[in-house]
Amino acid sequence: MRQVIHIVRKDEIDKQRKQMLELDLDYFLASLHDAIERQDKKEIEGVKHRLFEITNELKELST
Numbered sequence: 001m002r003q004v005i006h007i008v009r010k011d012e013i014d015k016q017r018k019q020m021l022e023l024d025l026d027y028f029l030a031s032l033h034d035a036i037e038r039q040d041k042k043e044i045e046g047v048k049h050r051l052f053e054i055t056n057e058l059k060e061l062s063t
Contacts, residue, residue: 018061025054 028051035043 014061018058021054021058021061025051025058028054 028047032044032047032051035047
């Protein structure tokens, strides 16, 4: 029974984490758009790096 509860909790935590990452993805995509409009190369690279990290985390959660 404990194993079932543990699995259910882990699934819920993973779902919440995925939702948070999707919100972060939206935020950083908007940030990237703003940085591109300002032609801020340093900001663009930083945001692209964070977007890469977010997509990798989402891939890990999907498997």
